[in-house]
Amino acid sequence: QITLKESGPTLVKPTQTLTLTCSFSGFSLSTSGVGVGWIRQPPGKALEWLVLIYWDDDKRYSPSLKSRLTITKDTSKNQVVLTMTNMDPVDTATYYCAHKLLGVRAFDYWGQGTLVTVSS
Amino acid sequence: EIVLTQSPGTLSLSPGERATLSCRASQSVSSNYLAWYQQKPGQAPRLLIYGASSRATGIPDRFSGSGSGTDFTLTISRLEPEDFAVYYCQQYGSSPPWTFGQGTKVEIK
Numbered sequence: 001q002i003t004l005k006e007s008g009p010t011l012v013k014p015t016q017t018l019t020l021t022c023s024f025s026g027f028s029l030s031t032s033g034v035g036v037g038w039i040r041q042p043p044g045k046a047l048e049w050l051v052l053i054y055w056d057d058d059k060r061y062s063p064s065l066k067s068r069l070t071i072t073k074d075t076s077k078n079q080v081v082l083t084m085t086n087m088d089p090v091d092t093a094t095y096y097c098a099h100k101l102l103g104v105r106a107f108d109y110w111g112q113g114t115l116v117t118v119s120s
Numbered sequence: 121e122i123v124l125t126q127s128p129g130t131l132s133l134s135p136g137e138r139a140t141l142s143c144r145a146s147q148s149v150s151s152n153y154l155a156w157y158q159q160k161p162g163q164a165p166r167l168l169i170y171g172a173s174s175r176a177t178g179i180p181d182r183f184s185g186s187g188s189g190t191d192f193t194l195t196i197s198r199l200e201p202e203d204f205a206v207y208y209c210q211q212y213g214s215s216p217p218w219t220f221g222q223g224t225k226v227e228i229k
Contacts, residue, residue, distance in 0.1 A: 039165075046208065046220055046221070046222045046223050047157075047159075047165065047208055047210070047220040047223075048220065049210070049212075049216075049217060049218040049219065049220065052218075060216045060218075061216065062216060062217040063121075063216065063217060064217070096164055096165075100212075104151070104153060104170060104171040104174070105170055105171075106153075106155035106167055106170040106171075106176075106210065106212055107155070107157075107165075107167060107210075108167045108170070108176060108177070110164040110165055110166075111164065112164055113164050
């Protein structure tokens with residue numbers, strides 16, 4: 001059974017760096033073809049894909065946010081960490097992590113999401 | 121960047137009716153890497169369809185996906201009460217960004 005769960009601060013100040021952790025079980029990020037991505041959703045708005053990391057450390061970033069994002073994995077802890085620098089109120093959103101297999105499979109398992117508010 | 125435009129924005133239907141949702145891409149989606157998700161208030165999205173027409177594990181057969189290139193459709197053959205939700209399409213072809221549509225809300229008429 002695959003599960004994912006996001007954790008991190010619920011409130012950050014403008015210009016600060018956000019660090020979110022995705023803890024997962026039921027799969028390994030050392031298995032060929034496996035990936036974990038991050039997607040966010042501002043309140044009342046659509047989904048936005050941010051970044052994905054594969055088992056082989058291949059990383060895919062959204063070009064519009066690439067300069068602000070870093071994704072890393074810790075296979076021994078079954079965790080993926082997202083950092084986003086220079087946070088702004090427009091970054092207020094629910095942040096989800098999700099499992100994806102290489103190729104035609106889309107994001108098939110999602111965490112419950114964590115709401116991050118950016119405010120002074 | 122591939123822009124996905126979903127229509128209509130809102131679909132008002134009654135239980136038992138057929139729902140047809142459209143997703144149009146600004147350029148061809150490579151290898152038909154097009155997915156559909158369902159999202160209910162306060163919940164994470166749920167994968168329904170991947171590869172344009174393959175149902176995800178556990179998804180009822182009243183959900184079907186079709187299309188290729190730039191035009192894709194999600195059909196719900198007979199709406200059940202639990203199907204009233206927001207539906208998003210997403211393309212995840214070879215080159216990022218992997219974009220989402222703006223969503224279609226299926227509401228009870």
